[in-house]
Amino acid sequence: MKKFIIGIDFSKETVDASIVQKEQPETLIAYKKFRNNLKGVDGLIAWAKSKVAQDGEIIFCGENTGTYSTLFSDELTDRGFIIWIEHSMNIVRGMGDVRGKDDKTDSLRIASYAARFYDKMKPYVRPKDETRVLKTLLAKRDRLKSFLKAEITNTKENPLMLQDSNIASSINEFFKRLEESLRKELKELERMILDVVMSCSEYAKNFNILTSMKGIGLINAVALIVYTDNFTKFNFNHRKIATYWGVVPFKNESGTSVRRGTHVSPKCNSWLKALLTEATLCAIRYNSRIKAYHDRLMARGKAIGIVLNNCKNKMLKILVAMVRDSKIYSDMDVSKDPHTTTTTSSIVVC
Template identity: 30%
Template sequence: MSKFSNFLGIDVSKEYFDAVVILNSDKNNTIHNQFTNDSKGLKELTNWLKSYQSNAENTLACMEHTGLYGKIITQHLLAKEFTVWVEMSLKIIRSLSVQRGKNDKVDAHRIAYYAMKNQEEAQFYQSTRKIVDKIRKLLTLRDHLVKTKALLIKNTNELKEFEPELAKLSQKYSKSTIQGIEKYLKNIEKELDKVIEDDEKLSNLFEKATSVVGIGKVTALLLICFTNEFTMYENPRQLACYCGVVPFEYSSGNNKLYERKVA
């Protein structure tokens, strides 16, 4: 029997988040509120939950992966010793089949209902180490710089075919920017190498990941970050399913379709 009687669903946006709590495992007995996505709003959330006797012992909190916007909420709930489940939005959508209507309150209720319905399969969130957060931020910055460089080069190359003179002007003014980006990219690579070298656990994981044919430095580090150092999955099959590289058969009559499933 589950220890949870209440289920908190949170729908996150940049400035606000909606919270719905299913009380006493009764999907028709719910409460809703909206809070600002900052320290003030989180304090109000805690007090609001407390007023309905919803606490860390009896409440399972569930939210979708939202990256930066949801991080402060997750950290706050963990600090208050709540059990937190951070789930992929696609899994929630598929689990609840056809749904009519959509707004932040409805989405928060769906997340709460998903948590209640699938509580036995919940994967409780574990905080990542600061060093892993640092790698993730460096990789995000690297990705932005690579895309910016590619965009500048593409723009100049396209102009060469139709506006040669304008292409020369574009190349002239983007040259220093591209050189600066290349310099920053090299510095990021050095910083990543240093972070890996200085942490024994991270170094071992990185070595094992890159020993797989086709797995390079960036892919290995992304896997380490998004799997919380390979702690989120019990076996390789689950990881492969999460990455969307496992084909699943969908058949009806004489028609067969193999689709890669995104977990």
């Protein structure tokens, strides 16, 4: 059976599609532009079927452009088609040395990339509704927290210097009410996040396991669940998860002249890494196992940055093993029921 690859270049309003045959990735068979809506999905499917032989297999491929690629990815998957959503950096590197760009050319290059690297294809799987809700709430919380922090800092560093004390007092009271309102909204967002997690039995089980470890609170636990697709994305490989979190060191050497040492890579999710740093600092204070490990490394004269990074790795390794084996954390390795219900009052936010 012949395989036909349709490369899709997503944008906010439109999508550009180019068809190539797997065995001839550089030869354009057909090209067309569609609207980025449901009618566009219908049009793309009808057009693809009209251009491909009846016995041909159709495979779609596009860049991961967030919300711009979500509609087509979901609809094509729901209708039984295979669509491969690839990271844009991989596609750019796979193109080699190219000159110029436009939407039509980009869609052809995406199709050619998919045909050449067909063996690396990973079919798109539509995420759970809970996953999308949690990612949205986590992002909103992060922005709200950043805004609150900026407001507090601005108020402290730029106090009002007015001759009329009554006006200054009135305005300062307004600023205090604004900060208090933001804090309440932050707490409400965190409550919503917890409610969504506990409404899904699969997430609730692993959430209770993760938060049984001192240092792991609401946000870190939810982030681990969401960004690992409930630990299925990385097949419980703690090193891959640690690499995604940006805490695995890599060598940077070449021949006899390049010796740049071993360092963690900047190619990571910096927000997740910052969250893990907060959790690790908390664990070093309150988790006896992590504290003992930290103290041993410090006693050997290790640099504080290396010690902190090693603690992050150790925590991730333990957390992945806990979820894999369905066991909650215990300093004394005493097994407990991992399905114990967690109440809102016992949740630590970090």
